[in-house]
Amino acid sequence: MAESRENPTAKLELELRRGALVLAVLSQLREPQYGYSLRQALAQRGMPIEEGTLYPLLRRLDGQGVLASAWRIEDGPPRRYYHLNDAGEALLAELTATWGALVGTMAGLLEGSGT
Amino acid sequence: MNANDVIESYVVDVMRRLPGKDRNGIGLELRGLLTEMLDDRAQREGRAADDAMVLGLLHDFGTPAGIAARYRPPGLVIIPAEQTRSFALLSLGGIGLQWALTLPRVFQGQPASAWWFSWGLGSLWWPGFLVMMALVAVGVRELGLARPAWRPRGVDPDRIDRKTFGIGFAWFVIGAVFMTCLPWIIGQLPDPLPRVFAFDPAFLRWRAPPVVLLWLLAFVNLGVVYRQGRWSPPTRWLEIGIHLAFLALLAWWLADGALFLARSTNDGARGGIALAALFIALDLVLKLYRRRTRIHPPKIATG
Structure with a gap:
């Protein structure tokens, strides 16, 4: 089936950002955060993410054993706070190294394509 | 609220x-x-x-x-994307075939509503059956009962295995000789078999002989393939031509008069011939499709 050729840029940009989503989320969970505060922290740093995507992602990472979570009450209703556990810290370090290598590779490729 | x-x-x-x-x-x-x-x-x-x-x-x-x-985690894929087209074709083809075989009853006087509530809707069992088979295949894959057995082919697909090809060729010759001698063999059988299987004389005189010619042509073509040890473009095209001629001959047999004198024998033989024609047609479609997917040289830009 032929894919729609209407505005491929938006779709490709979304795919590009989606690839970096897990790393972005992990990077903000060194300190405990609940879903909504995490979303706001990401949005403030230029990485807006839909709630409908963020919450399932948090639960998936929790299920995969890289996050620890607990319900807490801090100036408001009960909220589920997530933070990296030891496995999450190790995963973050690995993904950060991969990301660094990828950025270097891409920079080289893009620089080469500009000449 | x-x-x-x-x-x-x-x-x-x-x-x-x-x-x-x-x-x-x-x-x-x-x-x-x-x-x-x-x-x-x-x-x-x-x-x-x-x-x-x-x-x-x-x-x-x-x-x-x-x-x-x-x-929710991503669900199981029952029909993979690369099989969707062939699944649709197989489903629609199966329904179309059942309708083609049963719809003529409406033109012979059966009420259209009776056909619709029997074969018309009933033929939808076929896509349902295909989906069930796809589900079974998914189950087998998920349980790890079957692993993909694909291996890259080390030889070119046109080369033949002479031993297997020779056995198939020999059975083809034996079958053709048997069919050619069938009128004589039937004459030697005890009563009432010669009466039950008596050929229509007009069929034997006019419509049957061309099949012997086509068999001889097929023998020559297969003989060349056996001797060369591989299929070549001319032998492939000749095989397709022979299959087309067989289809035309079988269509003539089905359309023009009886093959046997006894009605029930004739009906059974016509069903068998229709089935054979279907297999030949499917084989032809497959062969032509495989030819279509060969690698062609690119168009080189000039200037």
Whole structure:
């Protein structure tokens, strides 16, 4: 089936950002955060993410054993706070190294394509 | 109903679509999230949350089914994308074939409604059967009972294995000789078999002889392939030509007069011939399709 050729840029940009989503989320969970505060922290740093995507992602990472979570009450209703556990810290370090290598590779490729 | 009730009802709608063990956790988190989103929106707009605001928020957030789907792991693929087209063709082809075989009854006087509620709708068993088979295949794959057995081919596909090819060729010759001698063999059988299997004299005189010619042509072609040890473009095309000629001959047999004198024998033989014609046609389609997917040289830009 032929894919729609209407505005491929938006779709490709979304795919590009989606690839970096897990790393972005992990990077903000060194300190405990609940879903909504995490979303706001990401949005403030230029990485807006839909709630409908963020919450399932948090639960998936929790299920995969890289996050620890607990319900807490801090100036408001009960909220589920997530933070990296030891496995999450190790995963973050690995993904950060991969990301660094990828950025270097891409920079080289893009620089080469500009000449 | 206040804003909290609307959110609660929405969250319960989502929860109903989730696995039991995750329901409460997700429901609590979702309710907290939506409440905070609503507070934020009210603060931004500088007014208290009302029905319109909460409904707008839920509309933007998404349908309960869509939200619940995001929490579920990706489902099993029953028909992979690369098989969708062949699945559709096989399903529609099977329905079309059943209709083609049974619809003539309507033109012979059967009420159209009787046909529709028997074969018309009944032929939909075929796509259902294909889906069931696809489900079984998924189950077998998931349980690890069958692993893909594909291996790259080390030889070119036109080369033949002489031993296997020779055995097949010999059986083809034996079958053709048997069929050619059939009128004589039937004459030697005890009563009442010669009467039951008596050929129509007009068939034997006019319509049967061309098949011997086609068999001889096929023998020569297969003999060349056997001697060369491989198929070549001329032998492939000749084989396709022979198959087309066989199809035309079988169509003539089906369309023009009887093959046997006894009606029941004739009906059975016509069914067998129709089936043989179908197999030849399918084989032809497959051969032509495989030819179409060969690698062709690219068009080189000039200038």
